[in-house]
Amino acid sequence: VHMTTNSTLQMAEFDKEAAKNASTFAHDGFGNATLKRLFKKIVNIGFAATNDSEQLKAISNLEADLTGIYSKGKVCLESKGCLQLEPGLTDIITNSRSYEELLAVWKGWRDASGKLMRTKYTDFVKAMNAAIKFSGFNDTGEYWRSWYETPTFEQDVRTLFEELEPLYVELHAYVRKRLKEKYGKDMFPETGHIPAHLFGNMWAQQWSNIYDLLVPFPGASSVDITAKMKEQNYNVTHMYRVAEDFFMSIGMEKMTDAFWQNSMLVKPTDRDVVCHASAWDFYDENDFRIKQCTSVTEDQLLTVHHEMGHIVYFQNYRHQPRLFRGGANPGFHEGMADIVSLSFQTPEHMKVIGLLDEVPQDSDSDINFLLKMALDKVAFLPFGYLIDQWRWSVFRGDTNSSNYNQHWWDLRCRFQGISSPVKRTEEDFDPGAKYHIPGNTPYIRYFVSFVVQFQWHEALCREAGNTRPLHRCDIYNNTNAGNKLREMLRMGSSKPWQDAMEAITGQRTMSAKPLVNYFDPLLKWLKEQNKEENTGWSASCPSSIPTPSALAAGSANLFISITCFVLCVFFA
Numbered sequence: 137v138h139m140t141t142n143s144t145l146q147m148a149e150f151d152k153e154a155a156k157n158a159s160t161f162a163h164d165g166f167g168n169a170t171l172k173r174l175f176k177k178i179v180n181i182g183f184a185a186t187n188d189s190e191q192l193k194a195i196s197n198l199e200a201d202l203t204g205i206y207s208k209g210k211v212c213l214e215s216k217g218c219l220q221l222e223p224g225l226t227d228i229i230t231n232s233r234s235y236e237e238l239l240a241v242w243k244g245w246r247d248a249s250g251k252l253m254r255t256k257y258t259d260f261v262k263a264m265n266a267a268i269k270f271s272g273f274n275d276t277g278e279y280w281r282s283w284y285e286t287p288t289f290e291q292d293v294r295t296l297f298e299e300l301e302p303l304y305v306e307l308h309a310y311v312r313k314r315l316k317e318k319y320g321k322d323m324f325p326e327t328g329h330i331p332a333h334l335f336g337n338m339w340a341q342q343w344s345n346i347y348d349l350l351v352p353f354p355g356a357s358s359v360d361i362t363a364k365m366k367e368q369n370y371n372v373t374h375m376y377r378v379a380e381d382f383f384m385s386i387g388m389e390k391m392t393d394a395f396w397q398n399s400m401l402v403k404p405t406d407r408d409v410v411c412h413a414s415a416w417d418f419y420d421e422n423d424f425r426i427k428q429c430t431s432v433t434e435d436q437l438l439t440v441h442h443e444m445g446h447i448v449y450f451q452n453y454r455h456q457p458r459l460f461r462g463g464a465n466p467g468f469h470e471g472m473a474d475i476v477s478l479s480f481q482t483p484e485h486m487k488v489i490g491l492l493d494e495v496p497q498d499s500d501s502d503i504n505f506l507l508k509m510a511l512d513k514v515a516f517l518p519f520g521y522l523i524d525q526w527r528w529s530v531f532r533g534d535t536n537s538s539n540y541n542q543h544w545w546d547l548r549c550r551f552q553g554i555s556s557p558v559k560r561t562e563e564d565f566d567p568g569a570k571y572h573i574p575g576n577t578p579y580i581r582y583f584v585s586f587v588v589q590f591q592w593h594e595a596l597c598r599e600a601g602n603t604r605p606l607h608r609c610d611i612y613n614n615t616n617a618g619n620k621l622r623e624m625l626r627m628g629s630s631k632p633w634q635d636a637m638e639a640i641t642g643q644r645t646m647s648a649k650p651l652v653n654y655f656d657p658l659l660k661w662l663k664e665q666n667k668e669e670n671t672g673w674s675a676s677c678p679s680s681i682p683t684p685s686a687l688a689a690g691s692a693n694l695f696i697s698i699t700c701f702v703l704c705v706f707f708a
């Protein structure tokens with residue numbers, strides 16, 4: 137089934153329709169709080185409020201152009217021919233341990249994607265800001281933040297980030313030390329930043345692909361799920377059955393027949409599709425779909441659980457009126473998508489599903505496991521935080537086409553402590569190399585998700601009567617935990633997210649504490665490891681890109697050998 141991307145135009149028409157039929161629900165005698173909420177959602181339908189469908193068409197066309205550039209981008213390498221982002225470039229970034237090869241792919245992708253988007257993106261921002269004015273918002277960023285219904289939202293996420301930064305700084309220092317051992321310390325700037333192309337991920341947003349370079353205790357056990365999956369002849373369908381089994385084990389419904397009929401679970405061979413995984417609700421209480429170019433790896437198995445987590449949320453609020461069929465806020469939808477992975481990845485659960493022979497109990501294996509989790513969940517935090525810091529400042533007009541890239545790297549250097557391995561100018565447009573910018577998908581939802589999923593995990597594990605450390609808790613087969621989760625899911629967006637949070641945790645605020653508690657044993661170990669390190673980095677980017685001596689030496693030797701060759705031949 138070929139699904140068009142959820143273009144702004146389509147969604148806007150959808151929302152207009154929904155607003156009309158929402159009034160039918162209003163007569164069903166909702167309490168006036170709910171009624172008020174319903175009418176607020178009718179008003180707050182974003183771009184759809186503009187009556188100028190030309191404007192909407194322009195926005196939709198620009199979005200299609202930008203995602204078109206992204207999905208057609210390719211890099212040609214003399215060694216491997218021309219490759220697209222998935223699977224070719226991603227495989228190299230994941231598996232190569234050659235500084236130069238990684239650099240060629242990292243720079244090549246940015247030249248083939250973001251660099252070609254700069255002008256269109258400027259028009260895109262202008263068009264969105266013009267349309268959003270009809271809804272009474274000053275700019276698109278203000279509209280996007282309105283979904284969190286919290287006047288102090290920007291400050292709240294800043295405070296959460298600052299509470300989590302010390303943990304990130306320790307992880308960064310340890311990873312920097314190990315990468316210096318691997319690539320040689322003269323490849324690293326004096327400022328303490330880590331070159332952005334060495335993390336096993338095109339955007340340095342999650343680092344678990346270079347776990348093999350970072351293993352704390354190589355002698356102790358670490359699980360290599362991908363190998364085990366291949367060994368056990370996992371196929372794509374089985375991956376979806378395994379995920380469905382997890383959700384059903386905590387009391388959720390099975391996937392509908394329409395799901396199995398209409399989903400696109402593997403990359404089609406006959407046409408180009410946007411391979412970026414996604415989950416779709418067709419709001420008919422039955423037709424739910426996943427679109428994913430699924431391959432048999434651990435990373436993909438986690439993504440399967442993520443996309444199915446969205447589907448389970450769709451299923452649990454399908455009885456709500458259309459305008460309440462959404463996450464309590466977008467971060468809750470992402471938190472629900474990820475929550476199961478905190479149980480699924482534990483050695484305990486790996487043994488239950490036969491992907492691990494025995495559960496290690498020694499503390500070294502525990503540190504190995506916690507480090508691997510931190511390479512996804514802690515490494516991500518500054519990245520999840522900074523994407524919309526950049527975008528909100530663009531929508532506000534504080535950042536424009538004269539300093540798009542400058543501000544992007546200011547944020548990357550300041551918050552992630554990473555720097556570009558090659559010179560960057562305003563000819564480049566590196567934000568465009570990340571899907572969510574041309575795809576126009578807001579991103580702070582993932583930062584919120586990574587905070588709230590640990591709050592929920594802690595609460596659900598307590599509900600399940602878990603006695604193990606939080607990072608070894610597995611809620612599989614526990615319907616008490618499932619019932620508590622479902623209580624929140626069924627609300628959809630019919631109540632403020634604070635009510636939904638209270639339904640699971642008893643609290644009404646976001647808190648970084650459960651995430652910090654989860655990684656506490658690792659933090660102690662990291663501090664020990666970093667005793668001799670200057671942790672942290674300078675707030676601004678390195679002024680010069682280190683020409684690694686190895687590379688410099690290489691070119692010097694080359695120069696000498698050519699000179700000698702010429703002289704020898706000449707005088708021979």
Ligand SMILES: CC(=O)N[C@@H](CC(=O)O)C(=O)NC[C@H](CC1(C(=O)N[C@@H](Cc2ccc(O)cc2)C(=O)O)CCCC1)C(=O)O
Nearest residue numbers: 142412413414415416417439442443446469470473474582
């Ligand atoms: C119709 C529609 O748009 N539906 C929405 C869902 C909804 O709103 O109902 C949807 O399907 N969005 C797609 C998006 C895909 C992915 C993604 O973009 N992930 C982020 C960040 C991240 C990274 C690690 C992680 O563990 C969790 C998140 C990235 O890759 O940078 C890629 C694979 C994982 C999730 C998604 O599922 O969130």
Ligand SMILES: [Zn+2]
Nearest residue numbers: 442446470473
């Ligand atoms: Zn998601």
